[in-house]
Amino acid sequence: xxxxxxxxxxxxxxxxxxxxxxxxxxxxxxxxxxxxxxxxxxxxxxxxxxxxxxxxxxxxxxxxxxxxxxxxxxxxxxxxxxxxxxxxxxxxxxxxxxxxxxxxxxxxxxxxxxxxxxxxxxxxxxxxxxxxxxxxxxxxxxxxxxxxxxxxxxxxxxxxxxxxxxxxxxxxxxxxxxxxxxxxxxxxxxxxxxxxxxxxxxxxxxxxxxxxxxxxxxxxxxxxxxxxxxxxxxxxxxxxxxxxxxxxxxxxxxxxxxxxxxxxxxxxxxxxxxxxxxxxxxxxxxxxxxxxxxxxxxxxxxxxxxxxxxxxxxxxxxxxxxxxxxxxxxxxxxxxxxxxxxxxxxxxxxxxxxxxxxxxxxxxxxxxxxxxxxxxxxxxxxxxxxxxxxxxxxxxxxxxxxxxxxxxxxxxxxxxxxxxxxxxxxxxxxxxxxxxxxxxxxxxxxxxxxxxxxxxxxxxxxxxxxxxxxxxxxxxxxxxxxxxxxxxxxxxxxxxxxxxxxxxxxxxxxxxxxxxxxxxxxxxxxxxxxxxxxxxxxxxxxxxxxxxxxxxxxxxxxxxxxxxxxxxxxxxxxxxx
Amino acid sequence: xxxxxxxxxxxxxxxxxxxxxxxxxxxxxxxxxxxxxxxxxxxxxxxxxxxxxxxxxxxxxxxxxxxxxxxxxxxxxxxxxxxxxxxxxxxxxxxxxxxxxxxxxxxxxxxxxxxxxxxxxxxxxxxxxxxxxxxxxxxxxxxxxxxxxxxxxxxxxxxxxxxxxxxxxxxxx
Ligand SMILES: Cc1ncc(C[n+]2csc(CCOP(=O)(O)OP(=O)(O)O)c2C)c(N)n1
Numbered sequence: 104x105x106x107x108x109x110x111x112x113x114x115x116x117x118x119x120x121x122x123x124x125x126x127x128x129x130x131x132x133x134x135x136x137x138x139x140x141x142x143x144x145x146x147x148x149x150x151x152x153x154x155x156x157x158x159x160x161x162x163x164x165x166x167x168x169x170x171x172x173x174x175x176x177x178x179x180x181x182x183x184x185x186x187x188x189x190x191x192x193x194x195x196x197x198x199x200x201x202x203x204x205x206x207x208x209x210x211x212x213x214x215x216x217x218x219x220x221x222x223x224x225x226x227x228x229x230x231x232x233x234x235x236x237x238x239x240x241x242x243x244x245x246x247x248x249x250x251x252x253x254x255x256x257x258x259x260x261x262x263x264x265x266x267x268x269x270x271x272x273x274x275x276x277x278x279x280x281x282x283x284x285x286x287x288x289x290x291x292x293x294x295x296x297x298x299x300x301x302x303x304x305x306x307x308x309x310x311x312x313x314x315x316x317x318x319x320x321x322x323x324x325x326x327x328x329x330x331x332x333x334x335x336x337x338x339x340x341x342x343x344x345x346x347x348x349x350x351x352x353x354x355x356x357x358x359x360x361x362x363x364x365x366x367x368x369x370x371x372x373x374x375x376x377x378x379x380x381x382x383x384x385x386x387x388x389x390x391x392x393x394x395x396x397x398x399x400x401x402x403x404x405x406x407x408x409x410x411x412x413x414x415x416x417x418x419x420x421x422x423x424x425x426x427x428x429x430x431x432x433x434x435x436x437x438x439x440x441x442x443x444x445x446x447x448x449x450x451x452x453x454x455x456x457x458x459x460x461x462x463x464x465x466x467x468x469x470x471x472x473x474x475x476x477x478x479x480x481x482x483x484x485x486x487x488x489x490x491x492x493x494x495x496x497x498x499x500x501x502x503x504x505x506x507x508x509x510x511x512x513x514x515x516x517x518x519x520x521x522x523x524x525x526x527x528x529x530x531x532x533x534x535x536x537x538x539x540x541x542x543x544x545x546x547x548x549x550x551x552x553x554x555x556x557x558x559x560x561x562x563x564x565x566x567x568x569x570x571x572x573x574x575x576x577x578x579x580x581x582x583x584x585x586x587x588x589x590x591x592x593x594x595x596x597x598x599x600x601x602x603x604x605x606x607x608x609x610x611x612x613x614x615x616x617x618x619x620x621x622x623x624x625x626x627x628x629x630x631x632x633x634x635x636x637x638x639x640x641x642x643x644x645x646x647x648x649x650x651x652x653x654x655x656x657x658x659x660x661x662x663x664x665x666x667x668x669x670x671x672x673x674x675x676x677x678x679x680x
Numbered sequence: 681x682x683x684x685x686x687x688x689x690x691x692x693x694x695x696x697x698x699x700x701x702x703x704x705x706x707x708x709x710x711x712x713x714x715x716x717x718x719x720x721x722x723x724x725x726x727x728x729x730x731x732x733x734x735x736x737x738x739x740x741x742x743x744x745x746x747x748x749x750x751x752x753x754x755x756x757x758x759x760x761x762x763x764x765x766x767x768x769x770x771x772x773x774x775x776x777x778x779x780x781x782x783x784x785x786x787x788x789x790x791x792x793x794x795x796x797x798x799x800x801x802x803x804x805x806x807x808x809x810x811x812x813x814x815x816x817x818x819x820x821x822x823x824x825x826x827x828x829x830x831x832x833x834x835x836x837x838x839x840x841x842x843x844x845x846x847x848x849x850x851x852x853x
Contacts, residue, residue, distance in 0.1 A: 242702050243709070247752045250698075267752055300849055301694050301755040425746035428739075 124254035125150035125285040128218065129158050131261035134293045137189050139180065139550055141165045141173035143200075145193025147233060148220030150285035165550070165579055168571035170197050172543035174204020175569070178213045179547030182530045183505055183557075185338065187214040187268050188547065194221045195233030198279070199240065203537055205275045206244040210534030211359060212336060214273035216264045224252040224281040237279050246274030254287035258294070266296035271304025272423045273336060306424055306438040308447060315435045316394075316418045317451035323392035325460045326352045327383070329375055329404070332359035332533075333397010333421060333441050340364070340526045342445035343396065349449065351457045353464050355383035357398045359533045362523035366502070372464045376404045378515040378664050381475075381677055382467035387412050388675040389463075396420040397441050400430040401534065410673035420444055474679045475665050480520070486659030487635060489513050489588050493520035495642045496558060496586070504556040504646075505530060505548050509541035509565035512594040515664045517560045539568030545583045546575055556584065556646060563589040563615050573625040576651045584645050585627075585653045587618060590660045598663045622653035629653040682737035686715075687759045688767065688837045689745060691730040692722060692845050694753040703730060703754070706747050712736055716769070716834035724846055727755065733835045756848060760839050767837035771815045772797075773806040773822050774829035780804050785825070792818050803828055 122130070128151050132140065142164060144152045155164050167173040170192040177188030188208075192201050198219040208215045222231040238250050247267045249260055257280070264276040320326055334343050340363055347354050347364075353372040354364060358379075364371050373380030375387065387393065393415040398404070405411040408430060416434040419427055420441055427436040437444050479490025493516055496504070502522035507530040508514040514531055523529060530548055532540040545559035566587050576583060593611040600608050622629035628650060632641045638656065645652045666677045693699055700719070707714055715733040722729035734741070741759040748757040779785055780799065789795065794808030808818055815832060 238698055239701060242698065243705050248698075299752065302752045423750065425743070425750045427746075429743060429746075 120291050121288045122291050123150065123154070123285065124257050124280065124287050124289060125154045127254065127257040127289055127291050128261065128280070128285070129154045129162060130291060131258055131293060132189065133158075133161060134295070135187070135261070135265045137162065137187070139163045139165065140189035140191055141167050141176040141180075141547065142191030143167060143170050143173055143193070143197060145197045145220065145233070147194035147222055147282050148191065148197070148218075148285075150282065151191070151218070151220065151280075164191075165546075165575065167543060168574040169569065170200030171203050171539065172569050172572045172575065174201045174215070174217065175207070175537075175540050175543035176547035176550075176575070177215050177217075178204060178208050178540075179507060179530055179544030180551040181208075181213050181215055181547075182544070183527050183548040184551040185527065186551075187216055187265055189216050189218070191218045192220070193233065194219060194237070195235050198237040199235055201277075202240060202244065203535075205241055205277060207532050207535040207537045207540065208275035209244045209246065211532065212273050212332065213275065214268040215275040216268050217275060217277045219277065219279045220285070221250065221279045221281045223283045225283070227252075227281070237277065241277045244275070245277050248277040248279070250279040250281070251284050252281045254284045254289040257284070257289065258292060259296075262294060262296040263299065266299070267302070271302075305422060305440050308439040308444060310447070312435055312437050313444065313447045314451060316437050317448050319392050319416055319418060319435060320350065320352075320394065321453045325390045326350070326392040326394060326457070327386060327390035328352050328354040328394045328396060329357065329383070329387075329398055330354055330360045330363060330396045331357040331398025332363070334360060334363040335526055337397060337422065337441040339397075339442040339445055342442055342449070344368075346445055346449055346452065350452050350455050351461070352394070352455075353383070353457070353461055355380070357401070357404055357533075358518055358531065359529075360398060361518055361529040362526050365525075366521070366523045373468070374518060375674075377406070377668050378519065378666065380468070380519070381471035381666050381679065382464040384666065384668060384674045384677040385467055386463060388414065388673065390415050392416050392418065394418045394420070395431075396445075397422075399426045402430075405430060406668045406672055406674045406676075410675070471666065471679065479516070484659070486662075487632070487638065487656060488662060489516035489658055490520055491635070492586065492588060492638065492642075492656050492658070493517055493560075495639050497522045498639070499642050499646045500556055500558070504528070504558050505552060507531065507541045507545040507548055507557060507559045509559070509561040510536045510538045510595075511562040511565060512590070512598065512662070512664050513560055513562045513588040515595075516588075538562075538565035541565065542569050542585065543572045543575070545585070546572060546579070546581050549581045549583045550579075558584045558586060560586050560588065562594060563587055563591060563613055563618075564593045566618075570621070573622065573627060576627060577625045580651070582649060582651050585651070586645075587653070587655045589615065589618070589655055589657050590662070591615060592660060594662075595664070597661070601661070601663070603669070618653070618655045627651045627653050629655070631655045631657065633657045682739060684735050684737055686733065686735050686762055687738070687741045688762075688765050688835065689732040689734060689741065689748070689757060689759045690837065690839065690843065691732070691748055691757045692724075692755040692843070693728050693730065694755065695726055695728045696753050699751070699753050702751055703748060706744060707732070707734065710740065710744070712740070712744065718834035718836050720836070722845070724849065727845065727849070731835060731837055756843065756845055758839070758843055760837070760841070764841055765837040765839050767811070767835050768809050769812055769815055769833055769835050770807065770809045771819070771830070771832040773818075773827055774803050775806065775822065775825055776828060777802055777804055779825050782825075785822070788818065788821050794818060
């Protein structure tokens with residue numbers, strides 16, 4: 104198929120290669136440095152799969168067991184590597200099955216490119232077999248999307264897709280390619296995209312704002328930082344650490360900011376939010392300057408906005424102008440890439456100790472320790488707690504593992520108690536709260552960080568939402584460690600029913616299958632722990648194994664997560680019981 | 681509670697299919713009723729201009745504008761108060777030809793600077809351009825004659841303040 108054409112202009116001999124649209128797709132992925140992608144084949148994307156077959160030694164395609172799994176695996180890969188995750192699916196049901204993962208990536212700012220097949224362009228709009236308007240469906244949950252109906256568009260559009268997905272505030276992009284565009288041929292030239300005239304990924308830095316922020320921070324008596332995933336996405340962990348170590352400002356993370364700063368760092372004062380730590384939640388309403396860095400004041404962080412940090416002057420560092428004043432009115436907005444803005448502000452900041460102020464965090468931590476943490480980690484009752492499972496995982500992992508959590512009580516226990524030494528180690532579905540995220544995301548994370556231990560911590564409910572991905576573990580031999588914390592309930596919902604619906608447990612009790620038998624059916628080593636004395640050994644055994652491993656821990660059925668800010672309450676009304 | 685005001689939102693965009701969906705979804709998500717909408721080309725080649733009229737608190741107008749600008753193919757978005765713009769709407773009325781020589785109608789047309797654009801054996805068509813209120817008044821006057829059809833365009837508006845789109849595009853190019 105290769106033809107050599109001599110172009111007359113400027114004495115340059117360029118080789119023009121006529122290739123099919125589907126081969127062009129593969130070449131684009133290779134140009135973008137993609138080594139790994141997740142997906143599921145079907146009619147409308149078969150030409151691309153045919154090329155994947157030919158290029159299999161250059162580009163590794165992982166067959167998941169459901170397209171949602173492919174999207175979450177791509178997310179897990181992206182979150183652990185900081186690179187763009189790629190997922191692929193056929194038209195119609197294949198494409199719609201990706202949507203949950205796309206929405207999850209959008210709200211958690213995860214760089215991802217999804218490629219879907221589409222019916223032939225002559226059939227568009229005719230309700231053809233497996234035609235869905237995936238562009239229409241995905242518009243509200245993508246950073247950008249585009250339907251390719253002509254093969255010649257492929258290189259430029261895919262270059263744009265990767266650029267948009269990874270630049271600025273990252274997010275998911277969906278490219279829908281009609282079957283005829285996959286079959287047709289084009290002259291392939293690839294040029295990486297570096298700018299789009301209507302798109303300004305990174306706002307310009309305004310030195311006046313930096314100075315205003317520095318002045319406020321320097322005169323603050325009780326400053327507090329809340330940092331989010333922006334630090335991780337902006338690769339600004341070092342700059343951030345330098346800032347807090349110079350100023351000694353107590354720093355709390357959001358759920359997605361977790362692991363941007365080692366959890367053992369003396370200035371790390373825990374996590375804010377609904378089930379965050381007592382001290383940073385309470386003291387949000389006592390600080391005089393609140394410095395938000397790469398976070399977006401989600402309602403799960405702020406509780407009732409009318410009584411959120413009203414006494415404080417708010418400084419907001421962000422890359423996305425639309426986040427400024429969206430939920431919380433700011434005094435100073437520092438727009439820009441946080442890696443740069445933090446470097447700019449550092450020399451303007453004065454050294455400080457904030458000794459007394461830091462003591463206040465310590466005091467409240469001690470209260471939380473006595474009434475909550477001690478009982479979670481060193482329970483005296485018979486039943487196992489989710490907290491002690493996390494404690495044992497920490498003992499063995501020493502904080503070096505990647506923890507991928509699902510959604511529910513176990514997620515909150517994992518986030519509250521997991522120790523993290525390195526960045527990009529906490530992978531969870533934050534903004535969307537997608538049950539079923541963890542198992543496929545852990546597979547993606549393990550493939551993105553093969554040298555690290557990847558431990559999925561999942562509830563018995565969420566596990567069954569994507570349990571079929573055990574098939575992906577079996578086929579790829581991805582050595583993920585799967586810990587299911589089985590309370591035989593949809594625990595988080597049950598907790599709310601207990602606290603706010605007079606214990607009416609409507610459809611939250613689960614009759615579960617024998618998870619060990621299921622794991623064994625997939626040839627995955629498995630163990631069940633029901634007693635405290637078995638726990639530590641079982642976790643050691645799991646982490647010592649070179650292969651995938653399934654561990655079910657039967658925990659107390661009706662434990663609750665505390666502290667808790669009930670919906671509609673203020674952060675200062677955080678409850679310890 | 682912050683009071684509602686009328687704002688004209690101008691959105692300069694690339695000319696791309698599907699953008700209308702993406703842009704209108706931003707209003708939809710916040711349950712903002714779009715009073716009127718017009719899409720046209722703009723002063724710049726290949727750049728389109730959406731003109732929306734909404735009645736919302738100013739802080740909401742600000743948030744919407746930022747979220748519009750966040751869309752990849754939106755070049756810039758602006759909101760303006762009534763005082764900051766010159767605006768017009770166009771309307772057409774279809775009436776039965778039996779009223780063509782009705783003096784009252786003739787007078788009203790003169791007063792409103794409306795004119796007749798087509799006359800046939802059975803009907804004639806009046807066109808007028810003006811403020812929404814002017815058109816509403818003419819509508820009320822003509823209604824008793826039994827309007828055969830009525831249609832009004834969305835608002836089009838030119839702003840007094842500068843909207844430096846060309847500079848912006850040149851900077852990027
Ligand atoms: C896809 C999806 N459906 C429903 C919910 C609502 N929800 C949030 S937590 C939860 C219970 C989770 O139960 P389980 O996975 O057993 O974890 P546990 O809370 O018991 O640790 C439910 C149903 C959700 N977050 N995601």
